[in-house]
Amino acid sequence: MDLFSTDDYLRQSNDGAWDDHERMEYLVAEIDRLNFEYYMNDRSEVSDSEFDAMLRELTDLEKKHPQWASPQSPTKRVGGEVNKSFNQVTHSIPMLSLGNTYSIEEIEEFEARTRKLLQGEDFSYTCELKYDGVAIGLTYENGKLVRAVTRGNGVVGDDITANAMTIPTIPLTLRGNYPPAFEARGEVVYPFEAFNKMNQQREADGDEPFANPRNAASGSLKLQNSAECAQRKLLFCMYFMMAKQGVELRPTHYERLQWARQMGFFVQPHIKECRDIDEIKQFIEHWDKARWELPYGIDGIVIKVNQTALWEKLGLTAKSPRWAIAYKFKAERVSSPLLSIDFQVGRTGVVTPVANFEPVWLGGTTVKRATLVNADFIERMHICEGDRLLIEKGGEIIPKVVGVEPTVEGMRKAVAFPTVCPECGAKLVRTEGEAAHYCPNDGGCRPQIIGRLEHFVGRRAMNIDSLGPERLILLYNAKLVRSVDDLYHLQRNQLLGLGAEQSASIREKSADNLLAAIEESKKVPFERVLYALGIRYVGEVGAKKLARHFKTIDAIAAATIDELLQVDDVGEVTARSVHDWLADESHIRIVERLRQSGLQLQAQQVQTDGVLSGNTIVVSGSFNHFTRDGIKADIESHGGRVSSSISSRTTIIVAGENMGPEKLKKAERLGVKIISEEEYLKLVGQP
Numbered sequence: 203m204d205l206f207s208t209d210d211y212l213r214q215s216n217d218g219a220w221d222d223h224e225r226m227e228y229l230v231a232e233i234d235r236l237n238f239e240y241y242m243n244d245r246s247e248v249s250d251s252e253f254d255a256m257l258r259e260l261t262d263l264e265k266k267h268p269q270w271a272s273p274q275s276p277t278k279r280v281g282g283e284v285n286k287s288f289n290q291v292t293h294s295i296p297m298l299s300l301g302n303t304y305s306i307e308e309i310e311e312f313e314a315r316t317r318k319l320l321q322g323e324d325f326s327y328t329c330e331l332k333y334d335g336v337a338i339g340l341t342y343e344n345g346k347l348v349r350a351v352t353r354g355n356g357v358v359g360d361d362i363t364a365n366a367m368t369i370p371t372i373p374l375t376l377r378g379n380y381p382p383a384f385e386a387r388g389e390v391v392y393p394f395e396a397f398n399k400m401n402q403q404r405e406a407d408g409d410e411p412f413a414n415p416r417n418a419a420s421g422s423l424k425l426q427n428s429a430e431c432a433q434r435k436l437l438f439c440m441y442f443m444m445a446k447q448g449v450e451l452r453p454t455h456y457e458r459l460q461w462a463r464q465m466g467f468f469v470q471p472h473i474k475e476c477r478d479i480d481e482i483k484q485f486i487e488h489w490d491k492a493r494w495e496l497p498y499g500i501d502g503i504v505i506k507v508n509q510t511a512l513w514e515k516l517g518l519t520a521k522s523p524r525w526a527i528a529y530k531f532k533a534e535r536v537s538s539p540l541l542s543i544d545f546q547v548g549r550t551g552v553v554t555p556v557a558n559f560e561p562v563w564l565g566g567t568t569v570k571r572a573t574l575v576n577a578d579f580i581e582r583m584h585i586c587e588g589d590r591l592l593i594e595k596g597g598e599i600i601p602k603v604v605g606v607e608p609t610v611e612g613m614r615k616a617v618a619f620p621t622v623c624p625e626c627g628a629k630l631v632r633t634e635g636e637a638a639h640y641c642p643n644d645g646g647c648r649p650q651i652i653g654r655l656e657h658f659v660g661r662r663a664m665n666i667d668s669l670g671p672e673r674l675i676l677l678y679n680a681k682l683v684r685s686v687d688d689l690y691h692l693q694r695n696q697l698l699g700l701g702a703e704q705s706a707s708i709r710e711k712s713a714d715n716l717l718a719a720i721e722e723s724k725k726v727p728f729e730r731v732l733y734a735l736g737i738r739y740v741g742e743v744g745a746k747k748l749a750r751h752f753k754t755i756d757a758i759a760a761a762t763i764d765e766l767l768q769v770d771d772v773g774e775v776t777a778r779s780v781h782d783w784l785a786d787e788s789h790i791r792i793v794e795r796l797r798q799s800g801l802q803l804q805a806q807q808v809q810t811d812g813v814l815s816g817n818t819i820v821v822s823g824s825f826n827h828f829t830r831d832g833i834k835a836d837i838e839s840h841g842g843r844v845s846s847s848i849s850s851r852t853t854i855i856v857a858g859e860n861m862g863p864e865k866l867k868k869a870e871r872l873g874v875k876i877i878s879e880e881e882y883l884k885l886v887g888q889p
Contacts, residue, residue, distance in 0.1 A: 222263055223270055229260040233276040237370055238377070238466055274346050274374035278367040279432060288360035288424070288826035290880070294385065295444060297337060297353045299521060300504065300528040306483060309505065312527045313479045316507060319516055319524070326508045327476045328456050329485040332528050333439050334499035335391035336420045338366065340438075343383050345376040352423065354859055360826055362423050368432035371439070373466035380465050381449045388440035388467075391498040392419040396435035415499055424826065437498060440467040454508045475508060490531055494565065502530035533594040537607050538562045540589050543574065543617060545624045549653025550738045551640035553623070553630060555580060557591060557603060565595040572601040576637045577619040586614035625649055645788055651685070652678060654736045658686040662742060663734035664723040668716040673708070676701045686734070687792045689720055690799035724800045728755070731801050735793075737783045739776040743846065747771060748780070754804040755793060759784040771846065812841025813886055818851050819844055822865050823858030825879050833882075840886050848874060856882045 233256055239247055248256075257277065264271040271277075303309065313327075337353040350366030352359040366372050369390065392400075392415035401412055412418035422434040443458040445451045452458050456475050463469040472489075476482050486503050493500050507516065507525040516525040538559040546554050555574040562569060572593060574580050583605060585591070590607040619639065622629055628643035644650050655674045659666040666689070677683040682696055697713040708716065726734075732755070733745035740748070751769045752758045758766075758780065766777035783789055797803055819842045821833050828836060833856065834844045845852060848868050855861075855869050855876045869876055877885065 222267055226260065226263050226267065226270055229256055229263070230272060230275055233257060233260065234375065237276065237279075272375075276374070278364075278374065279370060288362060290354070290358050291349065291351045291361050292358050293339065293351065293354075293356070294446070297339060297356050297359070297387065298518065298523060299356065300526055301519075301522045302502075302528045302530050304530050304532055306486070306529075309482065309486070309527065309529055310479055312505070313482065316516065316525070320512060323509075323512060325512055326454075327482060328459075328473055328506050328508045329476050329482055330441060330473045330504045330506070331470050331489065331493075331496075331500045332502035332504045332530070333389035333391050333441070334416050334501040335389035335439070336416065336423060337387065337389055338362070338423070338438070340366065340372060340386045340388075341383075342376060342380070342386065345380050347372065347374050352859075360424075360859070364428040365423050365425060365431040366438075368428055369436045369438045371437050371468035376465040378464050381445055381451060383446040383449055384451070385444050385446070386440050386462060386467060387442040387444070388438055390419050390423060391415065391437050391439060392422070393435065393437050393498045395497065400434065424824070438468060439498075440469050441504070451510070453510060455506055455510055456508055458510070476505075486529055493531065500531075502528050504528050534565050535592055535594045535604070536562045536564050537590045537592050540585070540587065540591050545620055547623060547625050547641055547647060547649040547653075549650055549657050549736060551642065551644055551647065551650050552638045553620070553640060555617075555619070557585075559591055559593070562593065564593060564601060569593065569595075569601040572603050574603060577632075577639060578637045580617050580619070586616055589614065623647060645685070648678075655683065655686060655689075657736045658734045659689075659723075660734075663730055664726050666716075666719045666723050668712070668719040673701075673716075676708070685788075685792055687795035687799065690724075690796070690801075692717065692720065724802070726802060728802045728805045731796070731803065732758075735783075735789075738779045740780060744772060744776060749805045755784075755797075756803075759790075759793075812839070814840040814842030814854075817842045817853045819854045819856060820846070820848050820852050820865075820874075821856045821858070823861040825858040827879060827883065833879075836886070848872065 233253070236247060236253060260275070261277050264275065264277060303312075339351050339353075339359070340347060341349040341351075347363075347367065349361060350363045350372070351361055354360060367374060394415065397412070397415045397418055400418065412421070418434070419436055422431050422436055425431045440462050441459070443451060443462055452461055456473065459469045459473060474481075474485055476485060482505055489500070489503060505527050507513065513523065513525045516523070518524060538561075540557055540559050542558045544556045544558065546556055548554060555576070557572050557574050559570060559572075572591075574583075574585065583603065585603070585606055591603050592605040592607060593601050594604050595601050620630065623641035623643065626641065626643050626647040628641050628647065630639045631642050632639045641647050641650065644654075652671075652674060655669075655678070656671055658664055659669045659674070661667070669689075674683070677692075677700075680696075680700055682692060682700075683689060694713050694717060697708045697716065698710060699708070701707040727749075729746040729749035730742075732749050733740065733742050747769050748758055748766075752761060761781070763774075763777045763781050766772055766780055767774065772780075784793070793803070814837060819837050821830065821837070821844070824830075825833055827833075837844050837856075842854075848855065848865060850872060852869075852872070852874050855865070855874055856879065857866075857876050858879055866876075
């Protein structure tokens with residue numbers, strides 16, 4: 203069938219279904235070609251608006267003629283499918299992990315051992331970049347993507363096909379010549395630029411930023427809405443090709459990867475064939491320095507025997523192949539002179555020292571600040587004024603001070619930790635047995651007040667999303683809000699026009715939305731209100747346990763320290779903090795005003811006779827059907843008690859993906875019943 207251009211199509215009658223069918227085939231082929239040129243060859247042939255117009259046209263035609271819509275249509279790239287759960291799939295061949303080393307000497311031993319095992323065979327190696335991402339396997343049949351599965355535990359993974367189809371470097375239909383059936387394995391990474399943009403947006407929306415690109419990529423693949431996954435701009439980097447039984451592939455790993463590139467996969471251009479250990483070392487040394495020039499993260503180099511026929515001869519260990527090894531880069535370390543130390547006050551009054559040093563290039567970015575944690579850290583590291591600090595990036599994201607360069611002792615002057623609050627001048631307090639200094643002036647110290655307000659309105663607390671940091675500062679500076687209870691006494695006329703010259707200014711619609719969000723927060727359950735109060739040492743779990751145990755804020759306030767200690771996981775320090783906070787006159791007034799405003803200060807009735815009644819349950823790992831908080835809430839809704847640690851009282855462990863090995867050993871030692879997420883769903887009667 204001849205394919206035709208837009209002009210050809212428009213010249214023909216729109217009444218002909220056959221014309222629509224041809225047009226759909228043309229659009230599928232053309233959009234796939236443009237995607238290939240853009241992502242594989244870095245060449246854009248049309249503008250974004252032209253590309254989007256073609257995609258919209260194809261979408262409209264598929265709605266008009268769903269019988270002709272291809273499962274591999276490029277419209278799948280935008281997602282839209284919602285999964286309530288991910289089916290588990292057994293890998294046809296287990297996805298083994300590679301042996302890791304940080305030592306060049308161990309690479310030399312690997313190379314010598316390989317030569318000895320192969321007894322004079324002629325062979326070479328491939329050296330490849332080791333992506334810092336999430337491993338998945340893609341199954342293709344007759345040139346079409348049919349399934350995408352996560353690594354999981356190496357034997358069983360999750361079917362994430364709908365989400366994988368949104369990743370532009372995963373070909374839905376292969377190009378040129380390809381095997382009839384095979385699996386492509388590779389890594390899903392979050393490119394730095396897209397990751398940073400996503401974090402900026404999350405911070406603007408009041409959400410917690412992602413910790414690092416790898417965790418963000420992993421979480422993105424588990425999103426239940428594939429349209430949301432499509433927004434993450436992930437990248438699939440293919441590094442391995444394996445055939446179904448009876449299907450012949452090319453004889454070397456290097457040739458297979460070049461073949462995969464011709465099929466439409468993104469394969470790194472930096473792969474190199476090496477003949478000996480010297481060439482391997484040169485490759486490692488080059489990329490240890492050049493890795494920061496890449497648009498995505500790598501954490502090492504993978505070395506593989508190139509001739510695939512030799513893999514079987516070399517064999518496997520229990521966990522990894524003998525024909526491959528991964529060299530992992532050590533964290534990059536730089537030194538820089540300490541210029542000054544800022545002492546920052548947090549919402550709980552804790553004073554944190556932050557080092558300012560001369561800007562240095564570290565891990566692909568310029569850094570100039572890092573936390574010094576507390577006074578004990580400064581003393582333990584022997585940090586003095588004017589020292590040269592040694593700095594690394596923790597997880598290659600957050601800079602941290604790991605020591606100081608040796609200097610002449612007589613020239614050094616010890617850092618003096620302040621005795622008064624740098625913000626309000628109150629005398630700092632340091633409780634015996636604690637490392638932190640803190641400011642006790644919680645009612646008059648500006649950063650504490652602002653910090654408590656930010657905590658109170660946060661998503662996991664009262665979830666007042668119309669109040670970002672800028673607006674809270676605006677309200678504070680206008681003397682409208684000095685404590686959290688003041689939020690519920692704001693009037694519309696007080697808000698209108700506030701901050702007219704600033705980006706956080708409040709106009710009519712903004713004022714109405716803000717007041718509506720504050721009113722809606724009155725429905726937030728007691729346990730989250732208790733957490734929102736910001737009592738020192740009371741996190742989300744502690745607040746929930748206190749709320750469930752005592753039922754009301756008044757009962758908690760009336761409890762003795764001994765009675766508070768009866769609550770599971772509440773220790774001496776937390777019990778005293780809760781007791782003292784609720785006995786403070788200023789806090790009593792805040793709670794009373796919140797009560798008068800209509801906030802929930804008593805717990806809702808919790809089911810105690812459900813199918814899980816009498817069970818103490820620990821959850822471990824990550825889940826498909828639930829978030830971690832979601833499965834805990836579901837357990838409690840069926841009468842079960844959730845515990846954070848395994849003990850002799852634990853009756854069930856619900857094990858998700860990547861359950862920690864230490865927890866598994868402890869559970870087996872204590873004889874605790876372990877069930878999967880699917881078994882849990884059956885137990886509570888959910889489909």
